[in-house]
Amino acid sequence: MIFAKVVGTVVANQKDEKLEGSKLLLCQETDAEGNDYEDDSYHVAVDAVKAGVGDFVLISYGSSARMTSSTRDSPIDAVIMAIIDDVELTED
Amino acid sequence: MIFAKVVGTVVANQKDEKLEGSKLLLCQETDAEGNDYEDDSYHVAVDAVKAGVGDFVLISYGSSARMTSSTRDSPIDAVIMAIIDDVELTED
Amino acid sequence: MIFAKVVGTVVANQKDEKLEGSKLLLCQETDAEGNDYEDDSYHVAVDAVKAGVGDFVLISYGSSARMTSSTRDSPIDAVIMAIIDDVELTED
Amino acid sequence: MIFAKVVGTVVANQKDEKLEGSKLLLCQETDAEGNDYEDDSYHVAVDAVKAGVGDFVLISYGSSARMTSSTRDSPIDAVIMAIIDDVELTED
Amino acid sequence: MIFAKVVGTVVANQKDEKLEGSKLLLCQETDAEGNDYEDDSYHVAVDAVKAGVGDFVLISYGSSARMTSSTRDSPIDAVIMAIIDDVELTED
Numbered sequence: 349m350i351f352a353k354v355v356g357t358v359v360a361n362q363k364d365e366k367l368e369g370s371k372l373l374l375c376q377e378t379d380a381e382g383n384d385y386e387d388d389s390y391h392v393a394v395d396a397v398k399a400g401v402g403d404f405v406l407i408s409y410g411s412s413a414r415m416t417s418s419t420r421d422s423p424i425d426a427v428i429m430a431i432i433d434d435v436e437l438t439e440d
Numbered sequence: 441m442i443f444a445k446v447v448g449t450v451v452a453n454q455k456d457e458k459l460e461g462s463k464l465l466l467c468q469e470t471d472a473e474g475n476d477y478e479d480d481s482y483h484v485a486v487d488a489v490k491a492g493v494g495d496f497v498l499i500s501y502g503s504s505a506r507m508t509s510s511t512r513d514s515p516i517d518a519v520i521m522a523i524i525d526d527v528e529l530t531e532d
Numbered sequence: 533m534i535f536a537k538v539v540g541t542v543v544a545n546q547k548d549e550k551l552e553g554s555k556l557l558l559c560q561e562t563d564a565e566g567n568d569y570e571d572d573s574y575h576v577a578v579d580a581v582k583a584g585v586g587d588f589v590l591i592s593y594g595s596s597a598r599m600t601s602s603t604r605d606s607p608i609d610a611v612i613m614a615i616i617d618d619v620e621l622t623e624d
Numbered sequence: 625m626i627f628a629k630v631v632g633t634v635v636a637n638q639k640d641e642k643l644e645g646s647k648l649l650l651c652q653e654t655d656a657e658g659n660d661y662e663d664d665s666y667h668v669a670v671d672a673v674k675a676g677v678g679d680f681v682l683i684s685y686g687s688s689a690r691m692t693s694s695t696r697d698s699p700i701d702a703v704i705m706a707i708i709d710d711v712e713l714t715e716d
Numbered sequence: 717m718i719f720a721k722v723v724g725t726v727v728a729n730q731k732d733e734k735l736e737g738s739k740l741l742l743c744q745e746t747d748a749e750g751n752d753y754e755d756d757s758y759h760v761a762v763d764a765v766k767a768g769v770g771d772f773v774l775i776s777y778g779s780s781a782r783m784t785s786s787t788r789d790s791p792i793d794a795v796i797m798a799i800i801d802d803v804e805l806t807e808d
């Protein structure tokens with residue numbers, strides 16, 4: 349899973365039928381403290397936990413993205429499956 | 441999922457039988473605004489949403505690429521599963 | 533599988549129901565000797581072997597992360613499935 | 625899928641029993657015009673379409689590599705599933 | 717699949733129960749001639765073909781790593797599924 353912040357939404361009317369009702373969110377990968385990386389790369393993920401713009405989330409990739417009740421058998425490879433409250437880092 | 445623009449087609453006569461009737465499209469990854477990256481890397485994906493050259497699309501990878509009705513059980517690892525109308529970016 | 537050291541925990545209250553009871557651990561990839569890489573990149577993985585902060589572990593990715601009894605059918609793509617006691621390197 | 629050119633063969637006598645009869649081909653990734661990349665990285669893939677040295681092919685990765693009749697349930701993660709006749713690039 | 721050389725072993729007593737009896741080998745990726753890459757990155761894979769230190773092998777990744785009789789349903793994402801005898805490279 350990667351850390352990301354939700355920064356926008358993706359609108360797509362012409363899409364696979366299994367995506368009907370799904371919310372496609374634009375996310376930006378962050379470090380463990382929620383800070384953006386400099387490269388500004390984006391990730392598109394389906395929301396499974398009622399996440400919204402500004403939320404600090406976890407994105408799961410691959411076949412695991414289809415393991416939520418709202419994404420089962422859907423042709424998507426990334427899902428937001430948790431909203432992060434806190435990251436407790438014990439530096440070594 | 442990644443953002444991409446459809447830029448061409450791939451013609452292959454000798455192929456796995458499950459690919460018969462599939463349209464192989466040449467795509468170029470873009471940023472969230474639909475702008476090409478400079479490295480000119482290409483992605484080959486099967487079309488599942490009647491996409492055409494010039495369309496701004498989403499590509500899904502891995503086993504999820506087989507989750508559309510036209511790609512089920514096919515030996516392909518990338519599918520175009522949505523045509524993008526708009527990306528609403530709320531900068532942070 | 534990659535080598536990693538557990539360096540913290542991730543707290544998420546709003547999450548997919550299959551994650552209830554799972555422990556999300558923050559990990560840092562290491563080399564075969566357990567030394568951190570310089571880039572400070574983090575990995576988030578679910579614990580399946582009662583690992584704790586400071587442990588030197590193996591993380592498995594993708595659908596294989598769902599193959600432990602505690603992660604089956606869960607929307608997670610990384611699992612700690614072993615705690616490393618020793619790495620015997622026979623240099624060539 | 626990636627573009628590649630078949631450049632050799634891999635001989636392995638001691639292998640998983642499901643690989644018996646499979647042809648392991650050495651491939652080099654190319655761009656959409658079939659030109660080699662400079663880094664000389666190699667890809668090993670199982671042939672599913674009677675490809676030979678010199679052919680310009682498509683390689684599919686991951687679980688999709690097991691979706692051809694000759695690779696079903698085999699422990700391989702890359703398959704040649706099409707021989708390319710032409711790539712029609714409509715520059716933007 | 718990638719080319720690798722077996723360079724050591726990984727000892728882990730506390731591990732998922734499906735890993736009991738599995739041999740975890742430390743591998744180093746090589747080029748097609750069996751030469752190490754300079755970056756010294758390591759790969760950990762389960763052995764399915766009685767490979768040993770010094771052997772030149774093929775590693776398969778992802779769900780395909782679970783397709784051997786000794787790794788079925790195991791939470792591992794990399795398996796050694798062939799020992800290479802020869803790589804015949806026909807330069808272009």
